[in-house]
Amino acid sequence: MSNITNQTLSELIKNIKSKKISSTEVTKAFVERSEKSKKLNAYITDNFSSAIKKAKNFDEKPNFELKLPGIPIAVKDLFCTNGVKTTAGSKILNNFIPSYESTVTQNILDQGGILMGKLNCDEFAMGSSNETSFFGNVQNPIKENLVPGGSSGGSSSAVAANLTPVTIGTDTGGSIRQPASFTGTVGLKPTYGSCSRYGIVAFASSLDQAGPISKNVKDASILLEVISSFDKKDSTSIEFKRNQYSEELTNNIKGKKIGIPKEYRVEGMPQEIEDLWRKGIEYVKECGAEIIDISLPHTNYALPTYYIVAPAEASSNLARYDGVKYGFRSPGENLIDMYEKTRSEGFGEEVKRRIMIGTYVLSSGYYDAYYLKAQKVRQLIKKDFDEAYTKVDAILTPSTPSSAFKIGEKTNDPVSMYLNDIFTVPVNLAGLPGISIPAGTDQKGYPLGLQIIGKPFDEQTILNIAYSMEEKIGFKNQITDWWI
């Protein structure tokens, strides 16, 4: 089969199960394409030879009952993988090889998935363009010198470029949905507490969630089914009845009420985005859903709230990278000197900026004015959604305020970079599920995404809405393989 890497996850599963292709063939095809795609810089660490060996093992003793039978998958380098280097895109973990497996990747392995490698990302997932990675920029396969979004930029690039059938990223403020939007792929951030955070390098603990990036909605639902699980090792993991998301996937959304929040019409939003949104509304109407105007009055405060809460948690979460136990160490005259040198040299600019902000907002005398107030606003933002969900089943918004930008275009303007997350951040603050699907392109031909936000633990509804919209939209990514 010549076009293995073009196939969706569900096609690959079907073809492996029906023995039309072997896991080895599939794995080799993706490895080969990945090797030809070094220019994208999507990988930090490859696990190719081990993956091919594992694929052979699978083919010798196949188990077709598994949900990911012999499927090779590359994952964001934020997931700790047993015996495979895990860097979080940072120099400070450049030499770190975990002796343990994150719950989410373990779930993938348990279902027959094969680890193909570790994908590039912004350092400690802090960034919206993958430009803060110690391991360099990632190219968007849509066009040369275009960012793939971030922080899961290696992941979105790899899926769009067919280097892996699907992948998992993490989303703290939009890090799955925004890169999906920039690369014409599907990205889902599950409800906080759905996927275990155990073994994921922490950025902001109260916001981080793992989720799938895929070529289509069906694939996202398959992968979500695999990675979502209750885990005693994560105290914030939540026990609830998880659906068989892919089996229950339906394009029947008749009578579903979909909210359109007026506050998401932000000033200066390009007309193309506005048009896309309007088109999205038409699509869901055509599918039989009911459109309801809603208000999320505290939306304006989401971004500043996020940029207090997330750095605060990050400043504490990243304290463990001190050169004492593992990772990079720069020798010093004494302990304090060693700390200073290690952390000055080991962390990049953006990470240091956020550690500074986080340390500041938690400082005595500022805590009440910043962190405490931000937590209160966060509650208000959550209440906005609770209120809205008494009237609607889901909410439709654009994913991002713009399409992908050029590499280097925003690196010197952090605030303009932060604005990328304006539509995605409220969802993290409220702990809700959100999915971004490709819905069209702008004038330059760059993909644009629409976001569907759901009720807590109601991933099924947003998957179904996305599934039916996907059918109507009929989006096809225009990838020319310019890098090969």
Added chain:
Amino acid sequence: MDLVSDQEFLIKRNNNTYEVVIGLEVHAQVISNSKLFSTSSTKFGAEPNTQVSLVDAAFPGMLPVINEFCVKQAIKTGIGLKAKINKKSVFDRKNYFYADLPQGYQISQYKYPIVGEGNVILDMPSGQKEIGIERLHLEQDAGKSIHDIDPNNTFVDLNRSGVALMEIVSKPDLRSPDEVNLYIKKLRSIMRYLGTCDGNMQEGSLRADVNVSVRKKGETNFGTRCEIKNVNSIKFMQMAIIYEANRQVDLIEDGKSIDQETRLFDTKKNETRSMRSKEDAHDYRYFPDPDLLPLEISDKFIQDIQTDIPELPDEKKKRFIDKFKLSPYEANILVSDIETSKYFEAVIKEADVKLATNWITGELFAVLNDKNLEISDSPISANNLAKLINLIKDGTISGKIAKTVFEQMVDTNENPQKIVQERGLQQQSDPKALEELIDKVIENNADKVSQYKSGKDKLFGFFVGQVMKESKGKGNPQLINKILKEKLNG
């Protein structure tokens, strides 16, 4: 039992009299097989870094999971301190960098501790004094930095990292080193009764930060306090308080002010030294740990623990006084250590209370003291001591012979009945046989008899002694007394 002076602890300088105000933050290691947020063992004395999980060493992506048993232990202790149990408490991160603090923060409880206000009763010679408890919270211990193995490097042992501690904060109600002594001992006693902390200060299971301030006697406002960090013996706490109080008084008398600061006690020089001033104080940037949900406890959970609370020293003491007619002093001695109280109760199950009290607090304590043994390692079992007491009680042996038997029991822990039998130590209680001995003594000491009869009463003791000697110490003293009196006075 400690001898506590009833005199106030006051410092006099020139014409001024100062009192000392002391508050303690006791760090008590929770008895638990595993750590507060991980499953690693807490066993003391293991090879360095052998009891460290990925969580304890703060590897990337590792998350804390609360150990329910430690929560129970904290609640149990709270109940023992007659304190309010907070149904909702929050774990916070206390952020600071140190080589033996792998996470870069300690998980502790800041604004919302698991246990609120309570109290501890001290038995002072003049009566009881209540010391207020401000709060009790759970927190992780840090690891240990070892600076003296290598001249150029510090070694870190993380075995202790993550072990559960209860920080028990008193109100500033203590007024003397003696009260501090009693307070620590009472706290330790309560926790040992509950099985929540072994109180072993040598192993660091119990340490305290001591807050000291002074003020002129009669003054109601508090003076500026200094905190003496991490003192690990009662003796050192007392020495540190005496030094620190005097230092503060000297400063005031010299017209200087006291800086609020953290100090260290140098045990070799017997002085406190400034560690860091208020300005240099760490900004710990406390905030709720987002990896842990607030700790919510149901009424049922607390009730189940409540039913598991044993009789505590104060109640036991009251029972001993009411039921066994012990003096408060005796009762205190017997209840202060749970093992002693258990031993006592085992003995009195089978033997006379009064004799048991005397033998335990007298002979047995002397032997344990001499041999530096805990009562749980007593060479004489409670069962054998009860047998010995019964031999005295039923007249088989005299109290004096009992001491001889006791000495042998210390060496062999043999059944006293067996010792008495083998050595033929039964008391001579046959009146006829005793009469014979008495007659013999009277006959041999005719001169003394006439002296006695002419009024030298004191000689009675001489005759008793002679008869005892004749009986090889086995004569029943009561009988000898009785018959002698009849013969001499008759």
